Amino acid sequence: MTETLSQLSTVFIYVAMGFYAAAFIAFALDLARRGARATAEEAAVVPSAVARRAEVAQPVGATAARMSASGGGAEAPPATPPSSALGRLSSRISTRLEDDVMNGAASSASIKWAFGLTIVGWGFHLIATVLRGIAADRVPWANMWEFSMTGTLVIVGVFLVANLKWDIKYLGTFIIGLVLVLQGIALLRYYVPVVPLQPALQSYWLVIHIIVAVLGTAFFALGFALSGLQLLQYRRERQVEESRPQQFKFLATLPSAVALENLAYRINIVGFIAWTFTLIAGAIWAEKAWGRYWGWDTKEVWTFIIWVIYAGYIHARATRGWRGSRSAWLAIIGFAAVLFNFGVVNVFFHGLHAYSGLGS
Amino acid sequence: MSRPSDHIDVAPPREDPDVVQPKLGPLGWLRWAWRQLTSMRTALFLLLLLAIAAVPGSLFPQRGADPNGVTKYFSDNPQLAPVLDKFQLFDVYTSFWFSAIYLLLFASLIGCIIPRTAHHFRALRARPPKTPVRLTRMSAFQARILPAELRADAPNPIESARQVLRRSRYRVSLYQDARSTSVSAERGYLRETGNLVFHIALLGVLVAVGIGGGFGYTGQKVVVVGQSFVNSLPSYNSFNPGRFFSDGSLEPFSIRVNSLDVAYETKNPNAKGTPLDYTAKVTTTGPGDTSSDSTIKVNEPLAIGGTNVYLLGNGYAPTITVRDPKGKVVFNDSVPFIAEDAQLTSLGWVKVPDGLREQVGMIGFFYPTVGKSATAAGALTSTFPGLNDPVLSLNVYAGDLGVDSGVPQSVYSLNTDKMSQLAGPGTKTKALQLKPGQTVELPSGLGTISMGDVKRYASLDVHHDPAQGWVLLFAILILGGLLTSLFVPRRRIWVKAVENPDGSLTLEYAGLARGEDPNLLAAVTAVADEHTALLTRTPTN
Secondary structure, X not given: OHHHHHHHHHHHHHHHHHHHHHHHHHHHHHHHHHHHHHHHHHHOOOOOHHHHHHHHXXXXXXXXXXXXXXXXXXXXXXXXXXOHHHHHHHHHHHHOOHHHHHHHHHHOHHHHHHHHHHHHHHHHHHHHHHHHHXXXXXXXXXXHHHHHHHXXXXXXXXXXXXXXXXOOHXXXXXXXXXXXXXXXXXXXXXXXXXXXXOHHHOOHHHHHHHHHHHHHHHHHHHHHHHHHHHHHHHHHHHHHHOOOOOOOHHHHHOOOHHHHHHHXXXXXXXXXXXXXXXXXXXXXXXXXXXXXXOOOOHHHHHHHHHHHHHHHHHHHHOEOOOOOHHHHHHHHHHHHHHHHHHHHHHHHOOOOOOOOOOOO | OOOOOOEOXXXXXXXXXXXXXOOOOHHHHHHHHHHHHOOHHHXXXXXXXXXXXXXXXXXXXXXXXOHHHHHHHHHHOOOHHHHHHHOOOOOHHHOHXXXXXXHHHHXXXXXXXXXXXXXXXXXXXXXXXXXXXXXXXXXXXXXXXXXXXXXXXXOOHHHXXXXXXXXXXXXXEXXXXXXXXXXXXXXXXXXXXXXXXXXXXXXXHHHHHHHHHHHOEEEEEEEEOOOEEXXXXXXXXXXXXXXXXXXXXXXXXXXXXXXXXXXXXXXXOXXXXXXXXXXXXXXXXOOOOOEEEEEEEOOEOEEEOOEEEEEEEEEEEEEEEEEOOOOOEEEEEEXXXXXXXXXXXXXXXXXXXXXXOOEEEEEEEEEOEEEEOOXXXXXXXXXXXXXXXXXXXXXXXEEOOOHHHOOOOOOOOOOOOOEEEEEOOOOOOOOEEEOOOOEEEOHHHOOEEEEEEEEEEEEEEEEEOOOHHHHHHHHHHHHHHHHHHHHOOOEEEEEEEEEOOOOOEEEEEEEEEOOOOOOHHHHHHHHHHHHHHHHHOOOOO
């Protein structure tokens, strides 16, 4: 039974990866189309996205709204909403990071397909993970194979949910690409059959500590993609300013570097809080299982290093001369350390966190 | 705002090339150094340095986490290891350079939080600041006009703006100048409070960890089932006291291990022999005369007063009896063997200093379920950690054990320098092999050796850390402080009423964020909308 279910789980993983691969292609097509459209706009001497943004950024208070006695309203200029409740909502929408300024891009056919395929793939991915959990009769995150499965599931899940709040579908290529690479490595290198939990892992902290770590990783992954785009966008903005040729045309349809940076920051701090919690929960668990709450085990060391890097990132955001590209680099280094902590420290470093299940 | 001068919220210093810097005296230099240390840039630099400095501790084995790894590294790299050791690369986290970085970081932190705390206390009691003259300059700005015909019925605009802001939990203050009256409001003081709590709690963790390490201790003791352990210095196998440890902090208790139940996976072909459960049933006595039965499991340590007892290891202790040629018992003990692999192939040492013609030492392997080794021809190995087919194999040495020299010796080693091997590989006699209940002759007519029943032993870790609870408390404060400092928006909002010549009133709304605040414009708009609604509500008559 266990064997059948876990084989079924692996089959579903393959199905999910098929959908993700299709979604990846569709997301990439969308980027290409964005590039084409940006070039067309340029040719038609349509004001560039930067110019349009500048226009929208004009203070709305230049003309004041005239109040009228209609039970609490104001004759509003476009940016000032008519009624209070509706007004709050619409103003919130208008302050959403600029993406909706360039709304044309969000509704291209390929991105709709890409997003749909991602959702379907995620459904299969979820089934695969749940089946693995049922097969093992426990939470499906007790070895590298299961971490990878659950980790990528959460990364895609956070990406999907984040799209309810912000339109960041343009990150699809990066996120789905990353997930495909991670899950591909896992299939090749990390697969292990279902085995029971060793006594040190038999704790409810397994549920809490790992799932929060995985959540943190997912937010860091999104932040990483945004920070990467921010660097590219910053470069493009400079090229535009200096009237030099630009490489990645699709960037013209994306939010400005500053908007990307602000969003990356908001997402990374959620990851940082999850990571802080992971550290604390891990220490509490270590005290119970190993007899000390902190012992500089290799995995503890790297979790600490990642925490310090992201703490540095948050400080860099608040330091003059470091906001912008420099802090973005820190976020990228931070996520590289997260991947290193998972892919290298787990497998190749000696330590108490020897739970890869890969044998020695 | 009393932040470091290079904080993003602080206006950059004006560069004036004509100003000649005054020469700095010693005090001036000191102040300059302090300013550098407490600047954001230094804090950032030290943070990144700390991250880099922590890396080598994961590349080289550390004495604290992996002492055996260090020993092995020394024997594998006899040239390199002493050089690395000079740079304290086996004690990274207590090294002078790692300590220097984090101590500087914390000095920088203290230098930052003291003035900020003082400033925050003042801000908590002060009125919101005076309304700026030109609100249009603010990042979030809205304006509305209250026509003259509506003014008659409307309530006092400034008073109602004050109410709106009070309701949204702003602290408010009224200001008046020649042309206008205004409300100045501020909220989100909790953001700064959380930030300060976070940083102070970091300091708290450092101090609590230091105190706990200084006054606490850890000790290891191997207890064979049926035997007892008394919490006193001489009874430990190994003991690591903190710097300020005194014997008085050893709580007087004893633990008797009544049984150790171990379950192994037997069905799953991929996990045969994987341990599923370790449960030690113990009887504790003291402090005082109280005595009680309890269990210790891997994730469920036993707390006795402020001391915790953990079950961190286990193994087998075969009972071995050695008799002289006349049949007189000269040695009888259950000897703990140390597990070498997951199937509990175990290594042990037996020393018989007295009673035989010569001193005898034995190095032995114990196989709980004996089988042929797949890697080495002719060698034995254990194929399952349970006691299915136990076999003990012993190499025998005779000569001088070195126990009479007065130098304390580990029971987990045997110095064979002054001994000659009598049985085992390299000699004519094969290693002795025994199963429970069997007796065989020792070589050279020294006597006989018998194997009795095989008991289990529990390896107990005893840990006392008086500051552990404080560390947890500060950790929770860190998390709480972080949440409030990152998610509570701190913002100022001003509402200004300006008289127009035509009798109408221009109401200006402006907001200023302090720190990250993506919803500032929405908040200002919401205040303006609510205020408008209040002013234009048709009176019920």
